Amino acid sequence: MTPKISLTGVGKTFPVRGGGEFTALSGIDLDVAEGEFLVVVGPSGCGKSTLLDLIGGLTRPTTGRIAIDGAEVTGPALDRAVVFQQYALFPWRTALRNVEFGLEAKGLRRRERAEIARDHLDLVGLSGFEDRYPHELSGGMKQRVAIARSLAYDPGVLLMDEPFAALDAQTRDSLQDELLGIWAKTGKTVVFITHGIDEAVYLGGRVAVLTSRPGRVKEVADIDLGSRDAREDVRSSPEFAAHRHRVWSLLKDEVQTAQRLTVPAPRKEAIHLG
Amino acid sequence: MASTVEAPALIEPEAPESPPRRAGRRAAGLAAVAFRRTIAVVAFLAVWELAPRAQLVDPIFLPPVSEVVPALWDLAKSGQLWSNTEASLVRALSGFGLSIVLAVPLGLLIGWYRPVAELLNPLLELFRNTAAIALLPVFILVLGIGETSKIAIVLYACTWPILLNTISAVRTVDATLVKSARSLGLPAVRIFQKVILPAAVPSIFTGIRLAGGISVLVMIVAEMVGAKEGLGFLIGSAQQNFAIKDMYAGILTISALGLAFNQVLVLLERRFTRWRTDPGR
Structure with a gap:
């Protein structure tokens, strides 16, 4: 193999x-x-x-x-997905829209994107934080969002x-x-x-x-x-x-x-x- | 860069209180805020009123504010004030608007191509640091004394802060963000659209706000040098005809105009950069 x-x-x-x-x-x-x-x-x-x-x-x-x-x-x-030490979240996007970023690159439709992004925020334990901007999140939460973003596009x-x-x-x-x-x-x-x-x-x-x-x-x-x-x-x-x-x-x-x-x-x- | 002073948040009383008392406290708090925000301006107006009356300054050259306001009212009633303000606004806004349309795309382009930015930067710095007013005679020589030269000089003066801020905005975008987008295999054009552009917005707006102030300044000077109408013309001709109160009325109008213009730009800036941590607040 x-x-x-x-x-x-x-x-x-x-x-x-x-x-x-x-x-x-x-x-x-x-x-x-x-x-x-x-x-x-x-x-x-x-x-x-x-x-x-x-x-x-x-x-x-x-x-x-x-x-x-x-x-x-x-x-x-x-x-392949990369998770950086400095999170590298886009500060002008909410948590949800950050997770959607890779899905946009993949060319998915809006509704599909939002659904997958929600599931992945849930996976990293951040349900309810979809509309927060990165500056409103702690370091640990930012890295969770970054992990969710990397996993979302599978x-x-x-x-x-x-x-x-x-x-x-x-x-x-x-x-x-x-x-x-x-x-x-x-x-x-x-x-x-x-x-x-x-x-x-x-x-x-x-x-x-x-x-x-x-x-x-x-x-x-x-x-x-x-x-x-x-x-x-x-x-x-x-x-x-x-x-x-x-x-x-x-x-x-x-x-x-x-x-x-x-x-x-x-x-x-x-x-x-x- | 914040040009407005934000009042600190009111401290809520810790112990539970009866509603009327709370409302009373809140009203008192609001009054305190209003006091803090206006006291300096009120004091300034008081000095303006009292200094000529006390003969500390010559009241002929600096009439008390209570005599300037009626003059302003008369100018407004006769329609003169509005027609002059309108002429000035058209000039300032056309030049300012054109400079945005021109300088933002140009700045994005120059910033994107690093070698071009490095090549052009010394020249751009030279232009920016040459006071635009010094070039006014050149503009009048080439474009005549009409509207074209006035709009052109405003356009010219507004271009540099917007252009240079846009270039540096594009060039100073967080490299990790670009790397992160690149790791998804996004093509350069997409990275520009989805990362560089939104990241550059705050800095571009700073340039636009600087240009807003400059547009009013340059417009006034251009109108003082040669014009048949406009607020700069109003002030200049009032001074020459010794209509001192009208002159101050014109100056007050320009203050109000400048303040309003800046406030509009600040609000627009907030609208477009809501995601930012605001260190000013």
Whole structure:
């Protein structure tokens, strides 16, 4: 069976202002199965977000090949959705109209759009907030709307770029649980990027640890925490501690290396509109 | 940029009170708000009234406001005030309206094509910072002393703030929003229509509101330099004929006109940017 997402020998270099190149990622080989929840962790600046941009089709790899369902990725499309850390909600649209955005891109009729958008706001627990503007919502609610927006147009793959990093601990915990619930319900393939070890172990079926610059896959750890309903507090179980320690050990050296590295020259990463 | 001062929300009494007392409190609160909002203007009018009467200033050059208002009333009754206001309004609004029609699409276009914006920006800054009034003689030389030159100078002066605000509005749209729309595979034209344009609206309106003030200013100057009617003409000719009270009556009319014009633009701006968190409130 072909994997849902497959990366072979993927590398990305950016031109550096004043000449030269900056290698963000190099030689990434990674397969993600259909319906899998894969978490990518790595030290800051290891190219995690670049990896997500590549899978999303927002930038093209310098080397290697990225494929979704066996077909090479040549640009962004509605078979993938990206959830950003900064929510990226359109402030002039209400929650409902934000969720409808992707559906408009899909070319659905107004009534159909509103119905699907309502269902997805309900899915993330935001019924009754349809007519609120983003500035009237809390950070956690904004991210719920963003998740609803990404799910509404029914992409096979959900790409999440540190979506809970800007939230407070309690909101983050409850959103993690809700995300797992949604994942179980919808069966999406999720690639989730984080720099938090606990978050990675808690969410991931597998956790891919990236090396510091340039980012490579150091190891992919399988996480098995047993059934989540069975235990009250998964995070305090011995299995959780063991997995956590494993990922922590893998990351420790990389974080130290990352800190030793000098700050790179600013790179050109301007967003091109065309 | 807010030109109106919003009154802070009234604090509701905490303990439950009987309805009449509550109504009384509310009325008192409203009166307090009205007082805060008008006291400065009232004080100014009082100084205007009393300073000439007390001979602190020459009452011939600054007649008390109680003598200016009847002059204003006479001008209004004779129909002079309205015909002059109408002439001025037509000039200011035509120039202002044309500048919106011209500068908004042009600004969107220039802002969208980054290299064009970078190329043109120094020139646009030069034009903007050259006081439009300084070019009035040029406009009169080329377009004559009629309506065309007056409307043209208003159009010219209003264009720059709208154009530059529109360009910067397009260029400073939140990159994450664009990225988010791009991740859906939307083509550039759709991104422009669904993301860039709505995101740019508040900043474009700021430019339009600036231009509104400028249109009145430039129109008055143009009418003072050479015109047969209009409020600028009224003020200028009143001064030359030593009809000092009429001159002040004209100035008061322009104040009222400017205030009303700005208020209309503020309301329009609110209407179109209701989704915004308003830091002014």
